[in-house]
Amino acid sequence: MKHWLMKTEPDVFSFDALVAAANHTSCWEGVRNYQARNFMRDEFKKGDEVFIYHSSTEVPAVMGIAQVVREAYPDASALDKKSEYFDEKSAKDGVSRWVMVDVRATLRFKKPVTLAAIRATKGLEEMLLLKRGQRLSIQPVADKHWDKIVKMGEAVKV
DNA sequence: GCCAACGTTGGC
DNA sequence: GCCAACGTTGGC
Numbered sequence: 001m002k003h004w005l006m007k008t009e010p011d012v013f014s015f016d017a018l019v020a021a022a023n024h025t026s027c028w029e030g031v032r033n034y035q036a037r038n039f040m041r042d043e044f045k046k047g048d049e050v051f052i053y054h055s056s057t058e059v060p061a062v063m064g065i066a067q068v069v070r071e072a073y074p075d076a077s078a079l080d081k082k083s084e085y086f087d088e089k090s091a092k093d094g095v096s097r098w099v100m101v102d103v104r105a106t107l108r109f110k111k112p113v114t115l116a117a118i119r120a121t122k123g124l125e126e127m128l129l130l131k132r133g134q135r136l137s138i139q140p141v142a143d144k145h146w147d148k149i150v151k152m153g154e155a156v157k158v
Numbered sequence: 159g160c161c162a163a164c165g166t167t168g169g170c
Numbered sequence: 171g172c173c174a175a176c177g178t179t180g181g182c
Contacts, residue, residue: 007180033165056180115181133163135179 002043003141005051005062005129006103015052015063015105019158024105025069029077030085031098036138041072041099043140050103051141051149053129054112061112062149064158070102109153123148 006028008014018026031037048068054061075098077083078090090096118124128139141149 009180035165060181133179135164137179 002045002048003050003143003146004039004044004048005053005139005141006066007053007055007137009056010054011057014054015108018052018066018103018105019064019108024066024158025102027070027075027100027102029075029100031075031100031137032085032087033137036136037099039138039140040101044068044071044101046071049106049146051146052105059112060115062109062118062153063112064105064109064153065107065150065155066103066105068101069104072099072101074098075100105158107150107155108158110156111152111154113149113153117152118149121148121152 010016013026018024028040031040046068050066050068051062052064052066054063074096075085076096077085078087078096078098079094080086081091085098087096087098090098115129118127119130124130124145127141127145128134128136
């Protein structure tokens, strides 16, 4: 079972929004970066667990955990002219070059683990999230990092 | 709003 | 294939 981290801007789609969705489940549309797409397409497996991370917000933080419930399938929003995720090149091909997965929120952090806390915690120095210039919206998380952050967050069932 | 870092685009 | 220009990300 692999562990991942996915970034989202809470103004666009927050962890609470995922929890509020039917069955705590939603597709994860709009990823428009090839490296991130390839992780979803090639490596995301049903049952993999994912940190949901709030970025571009006052207090960037890991908010909780979700589980992959459907593996990669085409992201049709790339073909939808009215979508903010419309992609000209996909539309031209008539085939979406982007994929998405479905995730279900499973655990909420009583104490969201802030970027500052991660930065200040011994043993988490090597996390990709802290790497200079690291902007990938989907990234793998090492097990030892995963375990530490879960403890810090005091995860409870959603 | 600033800006460093990185990805993408397009002319050659 | 190179690389300058441009766009985006995301913390601060």
